[in-house]
Amino acid sequence: MPALPGFRDFYPEECARRNYVVSTWRKVATKYGFVEFDGPTLESTDLYRKKNEEGAEILDQLYSFRDRGDREVALRPEMTPTLARMVAARERNYRKPMKWFCVSNFFRHERQQKGRLREFLQFNADIIGDATPQADAETLALAIDLMRAFGFSAEDFVVRLSDRKAWMDFLASQGCDEVQSRLALACADKLEREPAESLNAKLAPTGLTVEALKSFIAAGSPSAFESVLSALAARGLSDFVQPDLSIVRGLAYYTGVVFEVFDRSKNLRALAGGGRYDGLIAGLSDGASDLPAIGFGMGDVVLGHLIDETPAASALLEAATTPACEVYVVIADEARRNEALGIVQAARDLGFATDFSLKPAKVGRQFQDAELLGARQAIVVGQEWPLVKLKNLSTRQEEAIDNSMLARCLKKTEQS
Amino acid sequence: MPALPGFRDFYPEECARRNYVVSTWRKVATKYGFVEFDGPTLESTDLYRKKNEEGAEILDQLYSFRDRGDREVALRPEMTPTLARMVAARERNYRKPMKWFCVSNFFRHERQQKGRLREFLQFNADIIGDATPQADAETLALAIDLMRAFGFSAEDFVVRLSDRKAWMDFLASQGCDEVQSRLALACADKLEREPAESLNAKLAPTGLTVEALKSFIAAGSPSAFESVLSALAARGLSDFVQPDLSIVRGLAYYTGVVFEVFDRSKNLRALAGGGRYDGLIAGLSDGASDLPAIGFGMGDVVLGHLIDETPAASALLEAATTPACEVYVVIADEARRNEALGIVQAARDLGFATDFSLKPAKVGRQFQDAELLGARQAIVVGQEWPLVKLKNLSTRQEEAIDNSMLARCLKKTEQS
Numbered sequence: 001m002p003a004l005p006g007f008r009d010f011y012p013e014e015c016a017r018r019n020y021v022v023s024t025w026r027k028v029a030t031k032y033g034f035v036e037f038d039g040p041t042l043e044s045t046d047l048y049r050k051k052n053e054e055g056a057e058i059l060d061q062l063y064s065f066r067d068r069g070d071r072e073v074a075l076r077p078e079m080t081p082t083l084a085r086m087v088a089a090r091e092r093n094y095r096k097p098m099k100w101f102c103v104s105n106f107f108r109h110e111r112q113q114k115g116r117l118r119e120f121l122q123f124n125a126d127i128i129g130d131a132t133p134q135a136d137a138e139t140l141a142l143a144i145d146l147m148r149a150f151g152f153s154a155e156d157f158v159v160r161l162s163d164r165k166a167w168m169d170f171l172a173s174q175g176c177d178e179v180q181s182r183l184a185l186a187c188a189d190k191l192e193r194e195p196a197e198s199l200n201a202k203l204a205p206t207g208l209t210v211e212a213l214k215s216f217i218a219a220g221s222p223s224a225f226e227s228v229l230s231a232l233a234a235r236g237l238s239d240f241v242q243p244d245l246s247i248v249r250g251l252a253y254y255t256g257v258v259f260e261v262f263d264r265s266k267n268l269r270a271l272a273g274g275g276r277y278d279g280l281i282a283g284l285s286d287g288a289s290d291l292p293a294i295g296f297g298m299g300d301v302v303l304g305h306l307i308d309e310t311p312a313a314s315a316l317l318e319a320a321t322t323p324a325c326e327v328y329v330v331i332a333d334e335a336r337r338n339e340a341l342g343i344v345q346a347a348r349d350l351g352f353a354t355d356f357s358l359k360p361a362k363v364g365r366q367f368q369d370a371e372l373l374g375a376r377q378a379i380v381v382g383q384e385w386p387l388v389k390l391k392n393l394s395t396r397q398e399e400a401i402d403n404s405m406l407a408r409c410l411k412k413t414e415q416s
Numbered sequence: 417m418p419a420l421p422g423f424r425d426f427y428p429e430e431c432a433r434r435n436y437v438v439s440t441w442r443k444v445a446t447k448y449g450f451v452e453f454d455g456p457t458l459e460s461t462d463l464y465r466k467k468n469e470e471g472a473e474i475l476d477q478l479y480s481f482r483d484r485g486d487r488e489v490a491l492r493p494e495m496t497p498t499l500a501r502m503v504a505a506r507e508r509n510y511r512k513p514m515k516w517f518c519v520s521n522f523f524r525h526e527r528q529q530k531g532r533l534r535e536f537l538q539f540n541a542d543i544i545g546d547a548t549p550q551a552d553a554e555t556l557a558l559a560i561d562l563m564r565a566f567g568f569s570a571e572d573f574v575v576r577l578s579d580r581k582a583w584m585d586f587l588a589s590q591g592c593d594e595v596q597s598r599l600a601l602a603c604a605d606k607l608e609r610e611p612a613e614s615l616n617a618k619l620a621p622t623g624l625t626v627e628a629l630k631s632f633i634a635a636g637s638p639s640a641f642e643s644v645l646s647a648l649a650a651r652g653l654s655d656f657v658q659p660d661l662s663i664v665r666g667l668a669y670y671t672g673v674v675f676e677v678f679d680r681s682k683n684l685r686a687l688a689g690g691g692r693y694d695g696l697i698a699g700l701s702d703g704a705s706d707l708p709a710i711g712f713g714m715g716d717v718v719l720g721h722l723i724d725e726t727p728a729a730s731a732l733l734e735a736a737t738t739p740a741c742e743v744y745v746v747i748a749d750e751a752r753r754n755e756a757l758g759i760v761q762a763a764r765d766l767g768f769a770t771d772f773s774l775k776p777a778k779v780g781r782q783f784q785d786a787e788l789l790g791a792r793q794a795i796v797v798g799q800e801w802p803l804v805k806l807k808n809l810s811t812r813q814e815e816a817i818d819n820s821m822l823a824r825c826l827k828k829t830e831q832s
Contacts, residue, residue, distance in 0.1 A: 001463070001501055004489060007456035009502050012516065015452045030740055031764045033771030033789070036431045040423035040535055041457065041521060042479075042491070047417070063458075065481035068525045073420060075458075075491075085417055086425050095788065097774060100428070105457060109484045119456055127774070134774040137757075145764065234754035235761040324446055338650035341553075345651040348447045348561065355449030358513060358543070358550040372511065373449070 006110065006118030016321035018121065021150075021300050022103050025123040028149045032142045034101040034125055039082035041105070045072040047081045051284055053252065061108040075107035079124045079297070080277075081284060087128055088285030096129030096291070099138075115269045115302045126295030131278060136257045137231030139294050143261055143272055144232075144240045146298060151313035152306070154239040157271065159261050161228070162247035164254045164275065166221040171206075180206040182252060188213050189248040217245040228257060249273060253280045257294065263306050271306060272298035327410060328370030328393075329356040332363050332382035340381040343388070346406050347379070367393075377410060422526065422534030432737035434537065437566075437716050438519050441539040444565045448558045450517040450541055455498035457521070461488040463497045467700055469668065477524040491523035495540045496693075496711070497700055503544055504701030512545030512707070515554075531685045531718045542711030547694060552673045553647030555710050559677055559688055560656045562714060567729035568722070570655040573687065575677050577644070578663035580670045580691065582637040587622075596622040598668060604629050605664040633661040644673060665689060669696045673710065679722050687722060688714035743826060744786030744809075745772040748779050748798035756797040759804070762822050763795070783809075793826060 003009050010018055026036065045064045052058050063075040076082060079102055087098070102124050110116040125142055127135045140159060147157050167188070171181040184206045187199050196210040203209060225243045232241055249258045258275030262268075274296020282290040307313040327347045331340045340356065347354040355373055357366050363380075370378050370393060378391045379401070386400030390409050401409050419425050426434055442452065461480045468474050479491040492498060495518055503514070518540050526532040541558055543551045556575060563573050583604070587597040600622045603615050612626040619625060641659045648657055665674045674691030678684075690712020698706040723729040743763045747756045756772065763770040771789055773782050779796075786794050786809060794807040795817070802816030806825050817825050 001460070002505070003456045003501075004458060004460060004487065005485075007458060009456065009498075009505075010454040011502065011506065012451040012453050015454050015518075018454070019452065031767065031769050033741060033769065035428040035739075036435065037428050038426040038431050038434070040419045040425065042420060042423060042523070042535065044417070044420060061484075063481075063483060067479060068477075069421075071420065082425075086427065089418070089425075090427065095785070099771075102431075107458070119458065130774050132774060134753075138774060141761070230754065231757055234757035236758065237761070323451075325449055337550075338646065341647055341650035342652065345557070345653070351447070353447050353449065355515075358546050358548060358554060369511070 004118070006112060006116075008117065008119065013321075017304070017317065018300065020317055020320045021303065022121065024149050025101075025103055025146060025298070028146050029101040029123070029125060029142065032099070032138070032145070034099040034142070036102060037083075037086065037100050038102050038104055039076070039079070039086060041076060042067075042073050043076055043082060045074040047085060048074055048077065051081045051084075051253075051280070057250075058108070061110060063107045063109060076104070077106055077108050079104060079106070079122070080280065080295070083124075083126060083128075083295075084281045084284035084289075087281055087291065088289035091128075091289050091291065097135060098128040099125075100128065101125040115305060117301055121300040123298045124295060126293055128281070128293045129291045131276075131292035133227035133257075134231060135294055136228045136276065137235075139274070139296060140228065140232060140241065140257075140259065141235055141237055143259070143274075143296055143298070144237050147240075147261065147271070150303070150307060151316040152310060153312070155264060156306070156310055156313075157240070157261055157263055159241045159259050160244040160247045161225060161241050161257065161259045162243070162245050162249075163221065163224040163256060164249075164258055165256050166224040166245065167216075167248065170216050170221075171208075174206075174208060174212070176206055176208070184208055184213070185248050185252075186250070188217075188246070189250050191217075191246060220245060249275055253277045253283070255279060259296070261298070263309075267309070268302050268305055271302050272296055323372075323374035324353050325355050325370070325373035325375040326352045326377065326412070327354045328366070328373060328375035328378045329354065330363060330366045330370065330378050330380045330382075331357060331360075332366075332380055332384075334360045336381050336387070339388075343379055343381065343403060343406070346403060347410065350407050350410065352410055352412070420534070422528060422532075424533065424535065429737075433720070433733065434716065436733055436736045437719065438537070440565050441517075441519055441562065441714070444562050445517040445539070445541060445558065448515070448554070448561070450515040450558070452518060453499075453502065453516050454518050454520055455492070455495070455502060457492060458483075458489050459492055459498060461490040463501060464490055464493065467497045467500075467669075467696070473666075474524070477526060479523045479525060492520070493522055493524050495520060495522070495538070495713070496542075496696065499540075499542060499544075499711075500697045500700035500705075503697055503707065504705035507544075507705050507707065513551060514544040515541075516544065517541040531721065533717055537716040539714045540711060542709055544697070544709045545707045547692075547708035549643035549673075550647060551710055552644045552692065553651075555690070555712060556644065556648060556657065556673075556675060557651055557653055559675070559690075559712055559714070560653050563656075563677065563687070566719070566723060567732040568726060569728070571680060572722070572726055572729075573656070573677055573679055575657045575675050576660040576663045577641060577657050577673065577675045578659070578661050578665075579637065579640040579672060580665075580674055581672050582640040582661065583632075583664065586632050586637075587624075590622075590624060590628070592622055592624070600624055600629070601664050601668075602666070604633075604662070605666050607633075607662060637661060665691055669693045669699070671695060675712070677714070679725075683725070684718050684721055687718050688712055739788075739790035740769050741771050741786070741789035741791040742768045742793065742828070743770040744782070744789060744791040744794045745770065746779060746782045746786065746794050746796045746798075747773060747776075748782075748796055748800075750776045752797050752803070755804075759795055759797065759819060759822070762819055763826065766823050766826065768826055768828070 254275040255278040256276030260270040261272040276294040278292040391398045670691040671694045672692030676686040677688040692710040694708040806817045807814045
């Protein structure tokens, strides 16, 4: 019996990959001064209804049900509503801006396709309580450095940077009201995927055409990005960013900078995406909290595909996920097993990842196991003199030891 | 709006606690040569029906529902069925014994009470494919060393060790068949919680009495524990274990050693529990795989209470969860912000957790933030000569630096 469709079993090799991705996310976010938070896996369904308009894709894909207490509950499909709920309840306890990240699992009843699963991991980072382009740049720099930490260079990925405000200004200048603007943005979001004819039909109520949208995109809006690009240039990160107004993002609530991270070859879906959402926390908390915010998410599925396609990234992953055994205790004389157990315990107490054979086994088989586990050192508890010896498994050199020398003799494997 | 009852928000302080518990679990298990796996959060409900008898508490507490594809699915309440499913599918790929662990979240619709939540984290470790007392001892030693890693000593906790086989032998000697034995075990499990009168009534069909059960427990069964205790003594872990046949464990499938970890003061529920279940994998996999196994689980909720009650454990937790900022870049001259951004980036590229003020702020306020974040070093980008200086925030010593010296001058915070 396999896992449910769209859900994953993480066998040790796959779990090591997952943990590598998670710990890389954590390491970079911590380097940026972000602190981790998390929420419950299950929330009240209302939390998601509040944020998303009726008929929104995310609501159609919700794992929602009545629990044994007759509450309508849902497996979280995204983090922002939980974040807004938590921020509204306790933001007074925290200095602004709050730089928060999380690494959580999310659930969407997606159609089966490449890059999409029904349970996936996602890194989310948000800066809450700062409306400046400096916060935008800090967020973008984090997204870029996450990608770099996985071994990707400017040849592998690009951040396509856009601005909702530039779009709204343009649409206002074309006489669009709010409803028309929303419609126009929905069409702009589909320019690369839907034929011009059908889009022009949809655009009719706005008085705009595909051509008009395309010429706005082509003209660009350099002033919109000036401060952000300058702050990224000061960090030496210009090569990773490309202003591109064709990025719109589907969701209605964005108010400023929006961006998506793509592989340069455009083989894959977006690796990450986000933007500024200054009114959302107030909306979700019924005004209990009114803080500007910018954030983004990066999932593990598309990222995994790009790692596999990129030799430098695969090499980093492989180096980080090799077996972790440092010391293998070979029991060459079964009568001395209890003595060997004492040595196993002592090595572990010293902090070494230590393993041994639970069953009596031939010495050759035990050395073979040591090798399979990646051990660099073996302690041999034997019949011959010296009774206990330490063997370096790369150089094959041996030396006699006693327990009191253990700490001095064992060598810590270099941390990757 | 709070989280659902029985579910937790992890604000940064609480998330740091959670991550400390998780990383301690991982560190010790890895030291023991266990490798991590995980499964999906959602499984087919049938998977749990198969393992648990109808009417079992775990089924009554299941979060089970029909998904959009009309499958009956459930949020996982425990790991063993997933483990058995995964092992049966691929055990041929792995050398035996398989030493596997996981750190996963589980869901049970519990009545609200101390030590019980509806979503909780649990560490699980299992040795699969070894039926020897050596595997039992390795499992018990892991449980003990997990507790020690949190700062608990033999004065704080004890492993109460029992044996299902000793129980089954005793019950057979009293003429009990399988059904009667199961009934007697269920009563033995409740000796400490239910009055003798009501238990005696329940025991009637077995021909046994509370007194008979109690005298079996009091007599002990020393031979049952001999090999395990000897292997634990060889590791110097005898102080942490106490043979105690009153430990029965509710579940029907245990076949040998069973144990529970308790705080010495008995204020709390069990911190961990498990045992040998040699027939279960065959049963759950319809015979596709038939491997002996022993395992246990340790949850985060009761453990958290004991950490809070134990000064040595609280101190370790606090030391491990202090803020992580290493370098704070103070922008004393706003005109030099872009230069400061370059320094921020350089320090982060060197691997330092680095923060700075996104908004213009008074120098005093920036130093205050540096202190709040726990930074030990500040780089001041200023108006006065030297334009860039490094300040040790403990000693208040300053020195002039330039960017090329950054790597040499910055000092890595000692890892906890």
